[in-house]
Amino acid sequence: MAVYFYVFMEWLFFVTKPSFMSSLPLSESLLILAVSSGPVLVAVLAPLVLYWMVGALLGCGSALARFQVPGFFRSLWVPVSLVLPSGVLALAALLMIDNFTLTVLGWGIRHVEAKGLLGYQSLLVLIAVAVYTLTWQAMQTIARNGLGRPLGVACAALASITLVGTLYVGTHKISASTPVGPQVKNGALPNILLIVGDGVEAEHMSLYGYDRDTTPHLRQLADRSLLCENNFPNAGPSAASVASILTGKLPTETRLIYPPDILRGKDAYQHLPAILKTLGYRSANIGLRYYADAYDLNMRHSFDWANDRELKGFLLPEWFTGAIGQGAAYFLTQIRDRIESRLLHVFDVERMSDAFDQLVHVPHQSRGDTERIVQLWRWLAEGEGPFFVYLHMLGTHGSKFKPDRRVFSKGRTQDQPWMTDFYDDAILQFDFNVNKILQGLADRNRLQDTIVVITSDHGVKHTNRKRIPLMFLFPTDDRRRRVSSNTQNLDIAPTLLDYLGMDRPGWMTGRSLIAKDPNPGRTIFTADRSHGRGVIAGRRLSPSHIIPPFFSLGRVSAIRCDTVIEFRLRKNVTFVSKVKGHTRPCPDGLAPAEAMQQIVDHLDRYNYDTSLLDLSRVRVLSRKE
Numbered sequence: 001m002a003v004y005f006y007v008f009m010e011w012l013f014f015v016t017k018p019s020f021m022s023s024l025p026l027s028e029s030l031l032i033l034a035v036s037s038g039p040v041l042v043a044v045l046a047p048l049v050l051y052w053m054v055g056a057l058l059g060c061g062s063a064l065a066r067f068q069v070p071g072f073f074r075s076l077w078v079p080v081s082l083v084l085p086s087g088v089l090a091l092a093a094l095l096m097i098d099n100f101t102l103t104v105l106g107w108g109i110r111h112v113e114a115k116g117l118l119g120y121q122s123l124l125v126l127i128a129v130a131v132y133t134l135t136w137q138a139m140q141t142i143a144r145n146g147l148g149r150p151l152g153v154a155c156a157a158l159a160s161i162t163l164v165g166t167l168y169v170g171t172h173k174i175s176a177s178t179p180v181g182p183q184v185k186n187g188a189l190p191n192i193l194l195i196v197g198d199g200v201e202a203e204h205m206s207l208y209g210y211d212r213d214t215t216p217h218l219r220q221l222a223d224r225s226l227l228c229e230n231n232f233p234n235a236g237p238s239a240a241s242v243a244s245i246l247t248g249k250l251p252t253e254t255r256l257i258y259p260p261d262i263l264r265g266k267d268a269y270q271h272l273p274a275i276l277k278t279l280g281y282r283s284a285n286i287g288l289r290y291y292a293d294a295y296d297l298n299m300r301h302s303f304d305w306a307n308d309r310e311l312k313g314f315l316l317p318e319w320f321t322g323a324i325g326q327g328a329a330y331f332l333t334q335i336r337d338r339i340e341s342r343l344l345h346v347f348d349v350e351r352m353s354d355a356f357d358q359l360v361h362v363p364h365q366s367r368g369d370t371e372r373i374v375q376l377w378r379w380l381a382e383g384e385g386p387f388f389v390y391l392h393m394l395g396t397h398g399s400k401f402k403p404d405r406r407v408f409s410k411g412r413t414q415d416q417p418w419m420t421d422f423y424d425d426a427i428l429q430f431d432f433n434v435n436k437i438l439q440g441l442a443d444r445n446r447l448q449d450t451i452v453v454i455t456s457d458h459g460v461k462h463t464n465r466k467r468i469p470l471m472f473l474f475p476t477d478d479r480r481r482r483v484s485s486n487t488q489n490l491d492i493a494p495t496l497l498d499y500l501g502m503d504r505p506g507w508m509t510g511r512s513l514i515a516k517d518p519n520p521g522r523t524i525f526t527a528d529r530s531h532g533r534g535v536i537a538g539r540r541l542s543p544s545h546i547i548p549p550f551f552s553l554g555r556v557s558a559i560r561c562d563t564v565i566e567f568r569l570r571k572n573v574t575f576v577s578k579v580k581g582h583t584r585p586c587p588d589g590l591a592p593a594e595a596m597q598q599i600v601d602h603l604d605r606y607n608y609d610t611s612l613l614d615l616s617r618v619r620v621l622s623r624k625e
Contacts, residue, residue: 248508287392530554
């Protein structure tokens with residue numbers, strides 16, 4: 001009963017706040033609740049079963065036959081057996097207290113410094129003692145009033161529900177196989193380093209003609225690279241953009257738009273890291289939890305190491321996930337991470353991280369990038385063989401920037417958000433860090449056999465309608481050229497696979513950029529969350545906006561040549577704009593009516609309910625950048 005209470009309270013926490021369950025039907029959420037209790041129950045019961053077996057084996061055969069515990073084991077049976085359920089209830093109480101203080105006061109365990117940890121340690125001990133005492137009294141009451149049988153029936157009923165749910169999930173499991181053959185035509189495997197700068201816009205890069213020399217090192221590499229002049233992201237939020245880069249799938253297909261959305265079903269297994277793993281690549285994801293983290297996005301069978309966690313130690317094994325289902329496996333991973341991180345913090349083993357604070361409130365975000373580069377060198381030194389690294393740099397993340405190198409903002413005070421001088425210095429710092437990485441690879445004799453890809457997840461202010469960089473540096477500088485047709489981040493994975501001599505899997509939407517330019521008239525789709533007051537309250541996503549028919553999806557844009565048509569689904573408004581600095585405009589751009597119909601057809605293809613969209617009543621407005 002203690003286990004079911006603990007799991008239920010955690011489930012209640014997830015189901016009543018924005019979480020990966022927000023877009024699930026209630027029936028599926030209830031199935032996760034039923035199935036998730038089983039593994040926790042087994043883990044708690046295992047020590048008690050072991051204790052009974054030791055006592056029985058040290059006794060006599062008749063005791064074992066009568067399922068009794070002999071001798072001193074029998075006298076300690078109740079006191080020992082109550083330790084585990086009492087511990088489970090104590091942990092549940094600790095989580096409930098922390099949830100309450102965080103919700104009401106905005107303060108919790110993660111905010112406690114080393115000097116204040118003794119208070120939480122004492123609190124946990126007091127809770128454990130109090131819960132043990134109450135549990136002992138409850139056992140006596142149950143025995144005295146003859147409630148053992150009804151309680152046993154209730155436990156049997158709950159266990160039956162868990163068993164039935166587990167059997168159902170086990171017969172409807174998702175295949176973990178990646179439908180791509182591991183044949184490589186080009187011989188030796190090159191290393192792959194994918195560098196993504198957060199919010200880096202092409203308009204502010206001298207690589208793309210900006211009047212300030214913000215990217216001197218990248219500009220010098222232009223003639224050696226495959227450089228895309230008009231590249232666009234496929235999402236505004238970082239998590240959706242990261243997922244689209246690595247899966248080669250549109251956010252509207254995966255339904256991963258904004259945290260807490262995650263990859264589900266086959267999408268959790270169909271991605272570039274899984275393909276590269278079949279070829280023998282070892283891989284690492286260096287970025288930031290939740291916003292740019294493969295494990296938090298439920299990217300299974302992906303990176304060997306992600307932000308200080310190993311795949312084998314963090315995500316549950318595939319055989320286990322297949323037995324209990326993806327939803328229950330992800331839920332168990334999350335609740336384990338929640339209690340483990342708090343206990344490690346309380347006992348001063350490892351500080352509990354807060355990704356939002358790291359992203360916004362770190363005094364010098366550029367120093368975070370310096371540490372990420374150190375992590376890169378440390379990880380590379382720990383193994384051999386071809387590597388694939390996804391490195392997410394955050395020094396260019398706004399709305400305020402903290403570059404170490406002050407050139408354009410020298411002598412100025414950053415008293416407003418999104419100040420251009422500070423943003424340009426952040427890009428200059430990004431350029432410096434990229435050059436530092438390339439020099440580090442050269443010093444380690446790794447650059448000559450490494451593909452380096454440089455891009456961004458979105459534009460400044462999380463926009464997805466402006467150009468972002470995309471540059472491929474291939475070994476021996478082969479495949480170097482300029483691509484003037486519109487490209488998208490979805491093209492990155494197919495291009496890498498093409499260079500390796502592999503066919504693009506059918507589920508990847510992008511196209512390889514190696515052989516020829518994409519069709520100049522193709523339409524590129526990008527997605528974004530809902531914006532506006534009430535959607536994001538402080539740092540929290542409002543649950544009232546993760547609702548059908550579009551859930552976290554608020555805007556879809558269609559881009560053709562230099563024309564952007566942005567359809568705001570919930571407001572029935574469309575904005576038309578031109579892309580500044582576009583190098584290949586075309587006279588037959590995308591008309592609003594055609595674009596809106598394409599967007600509706602696109603949503604229909606991925607099973608969104610578009611019945612409430614009335615294109616005849618959509619207001620069309622012009623946006624001037």
